[in-house]
């Protein structure tokens with residue numbers, strides 16, 4: 592019983608560390624998206640890039656096979672992250688445009 596409780600505590604510690612890494616990686620991903628927004632402004636490219644999103648989808652599909660994960664669920668998570676990166680890009684472009692006025 593004592594061992595089981597200790598194992599539970601240890602696994603939760605591992606999960607906390609993974610969560611911290613995930614949040615760090617989300618912040619990295621979002622910062623890169625912010626940088627991309629500036630490049631898109633210069634290049635006159637739209638925020639949405641369906642072709643790129645399809646490439647990501649294919650990669651994620653293969654990675655899910657490799658790591659034996661449910662693609663639908665992982666793709667939902669990725670969808671949220673991509674939505675977030677587009678929100679940040681829109682904010683970035685709006686704030687740059689409003690500074691121009």
Ligand SMILES: C=C(O[C@@H]1C=C(C(=O)O)C=C[C@H]1O)C(=O)O
Nearest residue numbers: 624627638639640643644673676
């Ligand atoms: C970040 C980009 O902008 C958008 C967001 C994407 C993402 O979050 O991965 C991918 C394609 C674009 O729709 C990009 O073009 O690379």
